[in-house]
Amino acid sequence: MTRRRPPSPPFDPALRAAAVFCLAFAASACDPPPLHDLEAAERVMRRAAAADGAVRVPEICAAARSALVRAEAEVRLQGKRSFLARDYEESSVLALQARRAAETCALHAGAARNRLRQRAAAALAGLEGWIARASALARHVPEGLGVKARLLKAEIALGEGRSASDRGQYERAQEAAARGRALIFAAVASMDRFFDSYRGDPRRSSWKRWVVETIRDSERTGEAAIIVDKLRRQLLLVRGTEELASYPVDLGIAGIEFKTRAGDEATPEGRYRVTEVRGPGQTRYHRALMLDYPNAEDQARFRRLRRSGKITRAQEIGGLIEIHGKGGRGQDWTQGCVALENGDMDELASSVGVGTRVTIVGTIPDGAIE
Amino acid sequence: MNNRRLLSLTLTLVVVLAVGCAKAPQEDVNSAQAEIDRARQAQADVWAPNEFQAADQAISAAQAEIAAQDQKWMKNYDKAKELLAKAKEEGAKAAEAAAANKEQARKDAEAGIAEADTAIQAAEAALKVAPVTKDSKADLALFKSDLEGLRSTLDGARQAFSAEDYKKALESTASVQEKAASITAQLEEAKAKRMAARKR
Numbered sequence: 001m002t003r004r005r006p007p008s009p010p011f012d013p014a015l016r017a018a019a020v021f022c023l024a025f026a027a028s029a030c031d032p033p034p035l036h037d038l039e040a041a042e043r044v045m046r047r048a049a050a051a052d053g054a055v056r057v058p059e060i061c062a063a064a065r066s067a068l069v070r071a072e073a074e075v076r077l078q079g080k081r082s083f084l085a086r087d088y089e090e091s092s093v094l095a096l097q098a099r100r101a102a103e104t105c106a107l108h109a110g111a112a113r114n115r116l117r118q119r120a121a122a123a124l125a126g127l128e129g130w131i132a133r134a135s136a137l138a139r140h141v142p143e144g145l146g147v148k149a150r151l152l153k154a155e156i157a158l159g160e161g162r163s164a165s166d167r168g169q170y171e172r173a174q175e176a177a178a179r180g181r182a183l184i185f186a187a188v189a190s191m192d193r194f195f196d197s198y199r200g201d202p203r204r205s206s207w208k209r210w211v212v213e214t215i216r217d218s219e220r221t222g223e224a225a226i227i228v229d230k231l232r233r234q235l236l237l238v239r240g241t242e243e244l245a246s247y248p249v250d251l252g253i254a255g256i257e258f259k260t261r262a263g264d265e266a267t268p269e270g271r272y273r274v275t276e277v278r279g280p281g282q283t284r285y286h287r288a289l290m291l292d293y294p295n296a297e298d299q300a301r302f303r304r305l306r307r308s309g310k311i312t313r314a315q316e317i318g319g320l321i322e323i324h325g326k327g328g329r330g331q332d333w334t335q336g337c338v339a340l341e342n343g344d345m346d347e348l349a350s351s352v353g354v355g356t357r358v359t360i361v362g363t364i365p366d367g368a369i370e
Numbered sequence: 371m372n373n374r375r376l377l378s379l380t381l382t383l384v385v386v387l388a389v390g391c392a393k394a395p396q397e398d399v400n401s402a403q404a405e406i407d408r409a410r411q412a413q414a415d416v417w418a419p420n421e422f423q424a425a426d427q428a429i430s431a432a433q434a435e436i437a438a439q440d441q442k443w444m445k446n447y448d449k450a451k452e453l454l455a456k457a458k459e460e461g462a463k464a465a466e467a468a469a470a471n472k473e474q475a476r477k478d479a480e481a482g483i484a485e486a487d488t489a490i491q492a493a494e495a496a497l498k499v500a501p502v503t504k505d506s507k508a509d510l511a512l513f514k515s516d517l518e519g520l521r522s523t524l525d526g527a528r529q530a531f532s533a534e535d536y537k538k539a540l541e542s543t544a545s546v547q548e549k550a551a552s553i554t555a556q557l558e559e560a561k562a563k564r565m566a567a568r569k570r
Binding site: 045048049052053054055058061062065066068069070072073074076077080148149152153155156157158159160161162163164169172176253326331332333334335 | 419420422423424426427428430431448449452453455456457460504505507508509511512515516519520523537540541542544545546548549
């Protein structure tokens with residue numbers, strides 16, 4: 001036997017409306033604070049901070065920060081209100097705005113960081129290239145110009161830039177690169193001035209005459225001749241006006257200075273001949289072409305300088321000037337000899353012999369070889 | 371008008387006057403501003419720019435809110451107070467972060483200077499015992515001149531350190547240390563080659 005439930009009494013419509021209103025009010029009062037959006041905004045702002053947003057895109061990130069503090073303040077304000085008076089509607093709107101503003105700030109900060117990173121990398125790579133090119137050029141000028149000191153400072157600036165870049169400080173890296181570039185430009189300007197003055201050297205007419213005579217003699221005899229251009233650090237093997245080969249060379253430590261005596265570590269300038277060809281085992285420098293320095297002209301000059309007191313009685317004229325191997329260091333290191341890479345020296349030694357003309361000049365004037 | 375009506379009118383008037391006459395939270399403004407000034411003194415704009423920006427924006431928002439409420443007849447400074455509390459909190463954070471970051475940078479720069487000095491001394495010691503030959507003379511002269519340049523740069527780093535430019539000091543020392551270490555390595559390599567040649 002089943003028992004039937006009595007029908008439930010119908011609700012009073014006024015009571016039902018009051019219940020619905022109370023539930024709706026309670027539900028609205030129970031709206032949770034927009035913590036999710038606030039936390040997300042905070043997280044994104046931390047990301048922006050890691051990209052130095054406050055420094056790199058200050059206006060955009062200031063706006064985002066402002067939106068965030070307003071939203072946080074509103075949430076705190078509502079949190080302090082009584083349960084019935086609490087309303088998170090405005091907080092939700094502000095929190096969402098803050099989140100969007102934070103995302104914009106992070107996006108721009110990230111983009112700015114990437115842009116700066118690329119610029120810094122390019123500036124540092126550019127400086128590295130400039131240093132390499134200027135260093136290659138610097139070996140052609142004398143020490144006294146201060147070029148090497150500037151190059152060292154530029155290298156230090158490059159290191160500073162790299163150090164800053166490694167720590168994400170790309171603005172400072174660019175500043176260091178700019179500093180380095182300014183040093184390189186100053187060094188290059190000083191080298192340019194030197195080259196211009198060297199081209200106007202009073203010995204230029206002698207150099208031209210020596211080169212022209214060497215070429216003429218080679219043309220007449222059909223024998224190869226060697227011409228060394230000290231400024232260009234270049235050795236030319238010629239037959240007449242035909243250039244058979246060209247090799248880079250290292251000179252004496254004094255670089256392009258003019259040799260006057262023993263121990264001045266300068267490479268002499270003049271017209272010489274090969275007096276002996278030494279192979280491996282006969283020289284410390286792979287192969288060597290011994291030259292007839294000092295020749296009559298060198299000796300006459302030496303005597304003049306000694307008489308004028310520019311060279312003391314105790315000083316000697318020196319000797320043992322060679323063209324030899326073990327060069328290719330990219331810097332002047334010999335005591336006055338001309339050094340080539342071993343491979344180049346092998347090639348050169350096979351093309352010349354005892355008696356070959358060797359003319360060494362400060363630089364080959366324009367039009368000397370035509 | 372009966373008594374009940376009069377009472378409710380009076381109460382309403384009292385509430386309206388109480389709210390309408392609310393004063394700007396000047397004490398809160400002062401204490402928040404004091405924290406921000408402390409952060410600024412700690413160079414938070416340089417050493418903790420993100421934290422400083424948060425404090426700065428909070429006080430700006432508070433000032434804007436106060437200005438907006440000042441214009442209203444029914445003033446309510448509760449939100450401004452919250453913003454000022456936030457500004458004070460962020461100001462304190464910025465001051466602390468700036469002090470910590472600056473101290474870390476100072477320590478890093480100090481260590482960098484010491485390390486660079488050691489690296490230069492090592493290179494100078496290696497240079498001192500390197501034999502001068504025809505082959506090595508030019509290299510040694512170049513190293514000597516480079517080491518003089520590095521010493522001068524290190525002096526510059528010390529000056530930057532004294533002027534509290536720790537970032538600059540650290541960058542310079544890193545570069546000096548690298549270059550000095552490279553000179554030592556080249557000298558050591560040459561020494562090893564000489565030893566090997568002697569054994570042969």
